[in-house]
Amino acid sequence: MADSICFINQKGGCGKSSTCFHLAGAFAAAGLRVLLIDADPQGSTSQGLLGSIAVEQLTIEQTTAGLFDEQNFFGDLSKIIRTTRFDGISLAPANQHLSRFNSPCPEQTGMDQFAMRDFIAQQVEADIVLIDCPPNLYRCSWNSMVAADYVVIPVPPEDFGTQGLRAVHQAVLNARKLNPDLRRLGHVVTRSDKRLLIHRSYEAKLRDTYADLVFSTVIPEASAFKVATACRKPVEYYQPSSVAASLTRALAREILDRISMKNKLRHVA
């Protein structure tokens, strides 16, 4: 069974998609078979790999919306997964079709709460599953938490970035009622600018509050991430010698350490 991690924070723009996308590159380059699941109707991760026009044109059955659509009940869910031009990275894309399924009261959706979990259980080809969630705690995030083994919480070291954390932690506790093994793997400080005193002090405060539940690796605000995304490549493939790529590898290693998957790692720079 693959280890699955969902990236959750209801704060928009905190780096959930970016972290997922670039980590996928680091894991794949290290020899893992990665399945990226886009659980966000914005489809950022999907666009990062396929381009926005191609993503817009995908039908419900070709996207994660197919998991929730009653009309696709007997559909072939394997149609949702596609290979990408990067060895070892496959993608379950999302687009605008997912919006109408992302309802705000997910606990009332009965057995549909397990749709993502059942889908992931069928993915025997993957070593690791990364689920990119939207900036809210509605049905897509809920389904992801019910499905996943772990939660990673990307947090920019600023006031607005840290404000919603209690709600995220509460959502994890709630999801444990259906998925008792769900664990918080940690908070990852994202988009950090160490030159800013406010960023340094918020990071210190996070570490004071959550101690080991904060990854040592900090993801900086760096243009290499943006440019790599614009070139539709995880930074590992765009500029492997960059600091951005090296820190993404460090985060990938920490994640694997935390989930004791080191044995699955064939080579790490």
Ligand SMILES: Nc1ncnc2c1ncn2[C@@H]1O[C@H](COP(=O)(O)OP(=O)(O)OP(=O)(O)O)[C@@H](O)[C@H]1O
């Ligand atoms: N470490 C970084 N350095 C530079 N730019 C970044 C970094 N992380 C994210 N960005 C950029 O910031 C923007 C928002 O990032 P991203 O889409 O990953 O956030 P998100 O949390 O997924 O947003 P949403 O909540 O809307 O899903 C994107 O344009 C992305 O390229």
Ligand SMILES: [Mg+2]
């Ligand atoms: Mg996103």
